[in-house]
Amino acid sequence: MDRAAIIGVGMTKIEKRKISQTFADMAWEAVNKALTDAGMTLDDIDNVVTTSSDFWDGRTISCMAVGDASGAAHKNISCVEGDGTYGAFYGMTRALSGSYRTTLVTGHTKGSESVSSLITNAAFDPIYERSLGMDMITACAMQARSYMHRTKTTAEQLALVSVKNHGNALKNPLAQLPMKITVEDVLKSEMVADPLHKLDCSPVSDGCAAVIIAHESVAEKFRQKPVWVRGVSFCADSFFFGDRDLSRARSLAQAARKAYAMAGVHDPKKEIDVAEVSDAFTYQELLWLEEMGLADDAAAGKRLERGEFNLDGPLPVNASGGLLSGHPVIAAGLYSMAAVVRQIRGDAGGFQVQKAKTGLVQGVNGLGGQSHCVWILDKDK
Amino acid sequence: MAEKENIIIESGDAVQPFAYSVGMHGSRFFAEIRDHKRFLGIKCPKCGKVYIPPRGVCGDCFVEMKDWVEVGPKGVIGTFTILRYAFIDPETGAQKPVPYGYGFIRFDGADTLFQHYINIEDEAKIRVGARVEPVFAGERKGSIRDIEYFRVID
Numbered sequence: 044m045d046r047a048a049i050i051g052v053g054m055t056k057i058e059k060r061k062i063s064q065t066f067a068d069m070a071w072e073a074v075n076k077a078l079t080d081a082g083m084t085l086d087d088i089d090n091v092v093t094t095s096s097d098f099w100d101g102r103t104i105s106c107m108a109v110g111d112a113s114g115a116a117h118k119n120i121s122c123v124e125g126d127g128t129y130g131a132f133y134g135m136t137r138a139l140s141g142s143y144r145t146t147l148v149t150g151h152t153k154g155s156e157s158v159s160s161l162i163t164n165a166a167f168d169p170i171y172e173r174s175l176g177m178d179m180i181t182a183c184a185m186q187a188r189s190y191m192h193r194t195k196t197t198a199e200q201l202a203l204v205s206v207k208n209h210g211n212a213l214k215n216p217l218a219q220l221p222m223k224i225t226v227e228d229v230l231k232s233e234m235v236a237d238p239l240h241k242l243d244c245s246p247v248s249d250g251c252a253a254v255i256i257a258h259e260s261v262a263e264k265f266r267q268k269p270v271w272v273r274g275v276s277f278c279a280d281s282f283f284f285g286d287r288d289l290s291r292a293r294s295l296a297q298a299a300r301k302a303y304a305m306a307g308v309h310d311p312k313k314e315i316d317v318a319e320v321s322d323a324f325t326y327q328e329l330l331w332l333e334e335m336g337l338a339d340d341a342a343a344g345k346r347l348e349r350g351e352f353n354l355d356g357p358l359p360v361n362a363s364g365g366l367l368s369g370h371p372v373i374a375a376g377l378y379s380m381a382a383v384v385r386q387i388r389g390d391a392g393g394f395q396v397q398k399a400k401t402g403l404v405q406g407v408n409g410l411g412g413q414s415h416c417v418w419i420l421d422k423d424k
Numbered sequence: 425m426a427e428k429e430n431i432i433i434e435s436g437d438a439v440q441p442f443a444y445s446v447g448m449h450g451s452r453f454f455a456e457i458r459d460h461k462r463f464l465g466i467k468c469p470k471c472g473k474v475y476i477p478p479r480g481v482c483g484d485c486f487v488e489m490k491d492w493v494e495v496g497p498k499g500v501i502g503t504f505t506i507l508r509y510a511f512i513d514p515e516t517g518a519q520k521p522v523p524y525g526y527g528f529i530r531f532d533g534a535d536t537l538f539q540h541y542i543n544i545e546d547e548a549k550i551r552v553g554a555r556v557e558p559v560f561a562g563e564r565k566g567s568i569r570d571i572e573y574f575r576v577i578d
Binding site for chain 2: 062063101158160161164165169170171172173174175176177178180181184185186187188189192233234235236237238239281282283284285286289290
């Protein structure tokens with residue numbers, strides 16, 4: 044199979060409220076940063092994929108409103124609604140299709156302009172779920188309870204994820220919430236929905252990220268050393284939350300297995316050097332790591348306590364600060380991807396980890412992790 | 425240059441009315457609750473899984489389901505949360521009184537979980553695995569609100 048690589052990344056700073064920027068303004072900033080990073084001009088871009096959600100944007104066909112600022116005039120533009128990693132997946136398949144060689148992928152969200160709980164409530168079934176008030180936090184609180192019940196993971200272990208990730212964010216100038224906090228601070232923060240405290244939850248955020256994906260025939264033509272896609276997979280589980288085993292993420296285990304197989308990764312615990320995973324809520328980092336085989340079943344909390352996921356540990360997880368430190372929902376996976384790309388290139392700045400040859404990126408879409416997209420990125424082709 | 429001014433335009437009270445079809449499975453499900461206080465699930469002919477709420481297709485097997493089976497009305501708590509944060513009621517736009525319990529119920533005879541409110545008067549009794557029963561609304565109209573909540577009967 045032909046190979047693809049990520050050859051440029053650009054992100055706005057993640058902020059609570061980008062009041063001076065429209066969606067298009069954010070796209071303009073991220074796209075130009077990605078082009079500069081790649082050493083490309085818009086003429087070098089063959090096609091564009093934008094990623095957005097009409098509900099979050101408060102309008103239909105939200106992708107078309109950012110086309111101009113994303114350089115899509117006179118080019119083929121398409122849109123993906125879901126996490127940014129899904130836009131990147133589609134963008135990669137386009138770059139591999141033979142029709143295009145380079146794809147510019149963007150993802151944007153402004154959580155600040157709406158009432159988040161109403162937006163996430165609208166993702167649920169209008170007949171059985173929505174009118175009861177089910178939203179992202181309610182769903183994830185129940186998933187957290189279910190995960191803790193099955194694995195005996197403790198509230199302290201959940202809190203430690205928050206401590207680690209907010210601490211890592213102190214080294215990432217793009218992060219919204221760099222904080223030096225303690226486990227006690229997390230446990231004393233307001234109980235939002237048992238067992239989730241306020242500091243177990245990611246914030247409402249605004250931001251836009253862009254990545255440029257190239258076919259191998261042109262991947263080395265530009266400024267950056269390419270970061271190669273070694274494996275990628277994308278799997279979905281049942282729509283109704285109640286159909287799933289809430290304490291698990293079957294579709295993530297499948298996606299990870301397929302991505303490892305494609306990448307030729309046999310022992311992920313040893314072969315993955317750095318990972319950025321979706322930590323919209325503290326428990327999710329631990330649950331996802333277990334489902335991807337990066338920790339034994341019910342043992343992620345213990346690995347965390349031993350410092351193994353710290354910036355200087357054997358498997359740094361969310362060295363950028365993760366989504367707990369800034370969560371522009373749709374763009375989230377592209378921020379994670381850009382963070383791993385920078386790790387592998389060795390230009391992650393303050394949050395650079397020591398060994399970063401092979402990295403893992405996980406993007407999530409659907410509440411409580413209905414579907415997952417797993418990428419294995421590598422310095423070597 | 426003058427100080428930067430950021431203008432905001434609010435959507436106001438604009439709404440987008442919508443008429444959702446409940447469909448043949450949901451219509452029978454709600455009519456049964458309204459008229460007989462009974463819960464109907466539907467069984468996959470291939471894997472045997474009993475789904476609630478009922479729908480036409482088993483996603484795992486990709487086959488049509490036609491076997492209706494009665495489940496519950498009693499069951500156990502699969503998982504739950506207690507909402508303590510001031511939420512907006514999507515039905516009315518008003519603040520919802522907190523705290524309130526929300527959970528997934530596994531009806532006797534069902535393989536999937538059904539979500540609804542859980543009465544939290546005796547919070548100590550709310551736990552995964554606790555037995556519950558539904559409390560129905562006095563006046564039932566054929567919607568999810570025909571059940572008021574579930575209560576622990578342990």
